[in-house]
Amino acid sequence: MSAEIVENADAAPNEPFDVEPPYVPDDEAVSEIGEFDDRFLDRELSWLRFNQRVLELAEDDSLPLLERCRFLAIFTSNLDEFFMVRVAGLKRRIAAGVAVRAASGLMPREVLEQIWSTAHELTLRQSKVFTEEVLPGMAEQGIELLRWDALDRDEQKYCKRMFKERIFPVLTPLAVDPAHPFPYISGLSLNLAVLIRNPKTGKEHFARVKVPPIFSRFVPLGNQRFVPLEDVIGEHLNRLFPGMEILKVHTFRVTRNEDLEVEEDDAENLLAALEKELLRRRFGPPVRLEVEESIDDDVLELLVSELDISEPEVFRLPGPLDLRGLHGLADLPREELKYPAFVPTTHPRLAEVESAAPVDVFKSLRRHDVLLHHPYDSFSTSVQRFLEQAAADPHVLAIKQTLYRTSGDSPIIDALIDAAEAGKQVLVIVEIKARFDEQANIRWARKLEHAGCHVVYGLVGLKTHCKLSLVVRSEGDGIRRYAHVGTGNYNPKTSRMYEDLGLLTTNEQITEDVGHLFNNLSGWSRNASYDDLLVAPDSVRSGLVEAIHTEIGHHRAGRPARIRLKANSVVDEAIIDALYLASREGVPVELLVRGICSLRPGVPGLSENITVRSVLGRFLEHSRVFWFENGGEPQCWIGSADMMHRNLDRRVEVLVRLPDAHSLAEVAAVLDLAFDADTDAWVLGADGEWTRSQGEVHLQETLIERQRRRRGSAKNA
Known part of the structure; x- marks a missing residue:
């Protein structure tokens, strides 16, 4: 999908094609993959x-x-x-x-x-x-x-x-x-x-x-x-x-x-x-x-x-x-x-009018969704401002928030406390079992409780790892919900070092789904079905495997088919086997994996059509992206889930489907750059060894330069 074609498009992407008949792998195809008994690299x-x-x-x-x-x-x-x-x-x-x-x-x-x-x-x-x-x-x-x-x-x-x-x-x-x-x-x-x-x-x-x-x-x-x-x-x-x-x-x-x-x-x-x-x-x-x-x-x-x-x-x-x-x-x-100094800037859709006063985030979001790409887009003038304005806005009735890790002097915590003290309904899902942050999260939980927030520790047996905010606001035409779904923690400090994506949206289907999920986390509600979210442990693995199978169906029907995944880790055997199946059918599969990868690419008869790359640099690549060409009408999901057993089986994770073509184009441009053969990266071989490609283009430096040009053009506008 060309980023230029849809650069200014705001229409929602088409619904996925119905593949008739739906592709379902037969027992023979599955058993043939199983014959490759060394197809998984050791995760450790x-x-x-x-x-x-x-x-x-x-x-x-x-x-x-x-x-x-x-x-x-x-x-x-x-x-x-x-x-x-x-x-x-x-x-x-x-x-x-x-x-x-x-x-x-x-x-x-x-x-x-x-x-x-x-x-x-x-x-x-x-x-x-x-x-x-x-x-x-x-x-x-x-x-x-x-x-x-x-x-x-x-x-x-x-x-x-x-x-x-x-x-x-x-x-x-x-x-x-x-x-x-x-x-x-x-x-x-x-x-x-x-x-x-x-x-x-x-x-x-x-x-x-x-x-x-x-x-x-x-x-x-x-x-x-x-x-x-x-x-x-x-x-x-x-x-x-x-x-x-x-x-x-x-x-x-x-x-x-x-x-x-x-x-x-x-x-x-x-x-x-x-x-x-x-x-x-x-x-x-x-x-x-x-x-x-x-x-x-x-x-x-x-x-x-x-x-x-x-x-x-x-x-x-x-x-x-x-x-x-x-x-x-x-x-x-x-x-x-050191690396040349870098200062994140406000996303253009949150800074359309030059003014001394901070932009009204709610007014901007009523016009269009905003896909944030941190650290290039400022966290403080987007997500943080969204929550701070929600806390101060008399029309806001409720704020619901998940917290997995945050900083020691978090303005997010302060905003939630301010909202509770102002009489708003504030629900905070605090994951106190976040490894090595347990002590700090216990302190935040008690501090929030003392301020009058409703603090919940998620579901028994599951870590709540999803990154969600929901703001409920009373407006002239009724109640409107605003949501943020991200790939990274609500941590202003790490947001300057971690590469992450986040969607700010008023899309009714997404905000309704997010509202249902918060009810699941805080009460006895059990709604496992969502329109625009995939939620672990119920539907992330099965949803992604189904999307991979659908891509095979498109390829068999002669329609455009391609799979691109970006994650911290790819370990889950069911998803890896589904990707092997897609490769055997001829579907191009491209993976961008920062850390662990148990998939073995380039194996004859198994994974010739799979390439695995890794980008490391001044920022920690942290976003998770799941792109499916979908017969020419691409679908893209972003969220908190890595392809690991703990994420898919023992955590509450969320992937959100990007609802508009503009967001799709922004992600497509980043993926095109990341998978370009001239981009410096490590490439995984079938033997499990990584070799640096020494490409002339550096992903993060190129994105920094794009952001600087964007800032310069905004000043000259």
């Missing part, structure tokens, strides 16, 4: 390949230096979470004796061994690029991360004074002897293993000192020079152990199982159960031990023994450990070493 190993692509960005010397530094920090954070959740889950299944073969054909033990091998290789690559390229490159630019011995005398004096005044009072040395058992080592904490000797008795002792996380990971010394915090502590241990001889000091870090398991037999007890589980999280079993490569064997042996860690779970690395702290260096005010 595919995730590691995703983090490898992040690492390749850090290795890319064409990128600005501090952005490479940030990608090293992101690689570390990603791998931490992978071990805390995915590796921990594998170990738990093995220990419980419920290890079953994965769709890839691998047993959990085989997957675990490949994870250890690949993770060791990747972390060594990370250390290499950090020490051999990024560190020297920063030093050339006057940004120096130094070890203790490289500091000058004034800097060492400064550190000595800081240790005495600020750090020393916080430290708690923990000895290990018959009266002092080996201390509990909290997950992801940085620690010093200290071997000391009593000069009187000659007896040696082991002690652990935790590096306090309340201080900067890399201590600023002035003039953009830094030293690792553990070096400062390690150099002054004689103050912690007066009268003792310091024999050896080594840094180590433990990763623990930090996934949560909450039994939801009673929704009323969910908050209490979750808070109890959060306390347990701190004491999960270890799944990885990182140590500096210079560690003595006897100290390492003690750590391995006390932590009950196996040899493959030990990662010996050049120091310093825990490179998450590189975010602090990447944030330095050295704009010449």
Whole structure:
């Protein structure tokens, strides 16, 4: 579909063709696909390949230096979470004796061994690029991360004074002897293993000192020079152990199982159960031990023994450990070493009249729907303004909102509280089980409750992951509903870094569907049928499989047929098999997958017509898009659902069908650019390996330039 043809079109797209007879795969077609017993790539190993692509960005010397530094920090954070959740889950299944073969054909033990091998290789690559390229490159630019011995005398004096005044009072040395058992080592904490000797008795002792996380990971010394915090502590241990001889000091870090398991037999007890589980999280079993490569064997042996860690779970690395702290260096005010500054602008349909006052969002939406593309379109002047104006508008009767993750100082929360205090009916579906945001979401839930909002925690057994807002407004011609359906969280901070789509609409079918869904989430209503929404766990998988089958029918009838999917992850076997079936029938299938992809493209007789690409860059590609050529009358769905079991079976997810040709054209233009052979991307091979295409066009930079041109033309209009 050409974006130019429908650039100014606002009419609703035609209804889908009826394919007569409807295409239904026969048993033979299904069994032929089943004969390819290696057709699924392993999801865990595919995730590691995703983090490898992040690492390749850090290795890319064409990128600005501090952005490479940030990608090293992101690689570390990603791998931490992978071990805390995915590796921990594998170990738990093995220990419980419920290890079953994965769709890839691998047993959990085989997957675990490949994870250890690949993770060791990747972390060594990370250390290499950090020490051999990024560190020297920063030093050339006057940004120096130094070890203790490289500091000058004034800097060492400064550190000595800081240790005495600020750090020393916080430290708690923990000895290990018959009266002092080996201390509990909290997950992801940085620690010093200290071997000391009593000069009187000659007896040696082991002690652990935790590096306090309340201080900067890399201590600023002035003039953009830094030293690792553990070096400062390690150099002054004689103050912690007066009268003792310091024999050896080594840094180590433990990763623990930090996934949560909450039994939801009673929704009323969910908050209490979750808070109890959060306390347990701190004491999960270890799944990885990182140590500096210079560690003595006897100290390492003690750590391995006390932590009950196996040899493959030990990662010996050049120091310093825990490179998450590189975010602090990447944030330095050295704009010449970063991506050029980018400022989102207001969507043209929300800024049609130049005025000092903010645009009336409701007035704009009565004229036409608005498809937002963040971060290029400003979140604050669209979604945030929509909710803030709804809270302040005396004609608004009710606001209904889902919250999965939001920022610490969220204007969305403030707007909902303002609305409730103004007497409006405010319903908030808070997902308190959003992984690693549970504590924050519990706080928001209680804050909203105290302000008079109706707070609901979704449906028992399901995470509410959909991104929905509904505003009910009294107008001259009656009640009108306004809705926002998005692919990303209501988080003003991440909206500047995450690529997402969102539809603001007054379409009666969509807003009625959204209203029914909120009733399902807040009450005992059970409406599983919607006109313009697909809702998991009821209809997302089946709806998408049906759309794929319909595309096969169009292809068989000689009508235009093509499937384009954009997602974070593609794992679900039923959808992958449906895509294989489409490929075997000759339907072109194009996938844009940021993270995990279990589909194996380019396999003769199975997936010759499927290509898989991945785009990574300054923004995190996060939107989910499902495009079907539909015989020449394209259909496109956007929403919150990835193609994973947890999304399709254990979450409330929503896809909305774009209702107008203008929105379709905007999505078509982005997809055309993303799938263009000249666009820089990683391409997945049949062997599961990703290869960078090194195209001359960069998707995100091109979209930034388009936005800048749009802003310039608006100013000159």
